[in-house]
Amino acid sequence: MAFLRFAVATEDFDGNLKSSIRKAAGLPVTGLRLNARTEVRAAEFGETAVRQLRHYIEEHQMRVAGLYYSSRHSLADPDRLEQRLDGIRTAMKLVRKLGTEPLLIRCGRIPDPTPQVDSASSTATSSPDDIVNPFSFASPKPAAHTASPAEEFKTLCEILNELAALASHVGCRLQLIVAEFRVARIQQLVRAVSPHEIQIAFDPATCLMTGADPVSVFRNLYQHIGYIRARDALKDVDGAGIEVAPGHGTVDWEELIPTFAEADFSSWVCVERTGGDQRAEEVSDGVTRLRRLAPVPPTGESR
Template sequence: MSTPLQISIPTRLFGQKLRAAVESAATMGVAGVQFDLRHEFTADMLSDSGCRQLSVMLSEHSLRTSSCEFPLRKPLTEQHGLEERMHALFGAIESTAKLKSRLLCFPIGHLPPSAEGAEHELLVELLNDLARKGDHVGVSLAILPQGESTDVLASVLSEVHTGQVGLNLDAAAIASSKQSPTEVVARFHDRVLLVRVRDAVRELSGSVSEVPVGRGEVEWAELLAVLGEANFAGWYVVDRTEGSDPQGDASRAISYLHNVAFG
């Protein structure tokens, strides 16, 4: 692989206020940062002047906004609170555009059990509504699904026609669900919008534990090679949601990725 990887890190990883988190990210050797729109921003910070100030701060540190994320507390299709959830996502799409990012990541919960039925139809309808909004402001949607059926996922994606909806490829989640990340990339190579860099192991009991990148079940050399063959030119977002030293683990993961990619 001869093209440098575009590596980003979530600012939430530092557990600091946004300005301090951006400054910390700048010391990690990354090209971009990912913002958590639900937990890191106030209305004032998303005003025109607030966005300009943030843009200047990023420029001073030679950083870009790789993507934004909007964690959901409930599955996208959960009926309770659905209207409020969609309203919040519409707002997140607008905020992503204001922050000069073209990518919003969010989980959708478990996939429907089949490519037919009311649950499947509702998911497709909601994603089309969100994609339409994203297309209007120039934002693509990277969804993080749960479930083992790539056939159902393919069906859902094929029925969204109003804008770009693709995958936030979480290698750890895929590997821990007994799937092969490389096979997922091979099938959805034109739908991978972002790679979430995590690793995990599955215990004999069936439980899954997140571990530092390179110590789990993800075959990173193979995955990077397949992504390269697919001409993936998007962001690799190095994340850590468990462990006592998330920043240190993220720093080591960045070095590990470079070593695997360039030997």
């Protein structure tokens, strides 16, 4: 049974980076996750600045618990794709310099890899003018090609293969933030990217908000999970959900936290709050609540 390593994210605290580090140091955590786009931009952090930042965090009895490359678009979205991939590649180079391995990136929805039968009729390429005017002599314009889900899946795999190969070379582990936890589809993606390694950032709040059972998902995927985002959520009357403060939702932490330990999960459990007006206070309370349920490490290793 593993002793869980708890962390928090600096972006959940108000103020600049140094202020956030000092606030996080007052919590019983040993890890601190940084944002590679808004806090630790490679263009602004040279070798000296990186060493100073790492030293400052270690002075406060913590370690860097991974980097998060945030983005508005999913990984394979064509919009600004190369710019996004360049940013991820650059962030990879900071990971090892900061003494950590995980790099969280937004994968988004995983397309269905199953080939679909094209049932479109031959009239699908006709424009409204062709239908209204039977005497039109203009040749119908071919419809713009829309990638099928299977093609989108293939593209995603190609992107991940390239990124995972570079990650392996620089000593980084990619942690995918997915939009929903469809176990079979995630397993297909992991196999398709092999032999390069990708891992999944497990998020029980996302599980709840998309209709999946967090405990069941973790048990089925634990071999592929390399990071835990300890967020909470409540189901609403429409069957959807909303993120709430950690420990105040319907995630069964009394079952889930021991399940993490029983699986010998050795990476970070990052207690997070991505919404709300009192994120720092709610994260602090969440750390206290979740640590009560976790195995206690030997004296001297706990904070």
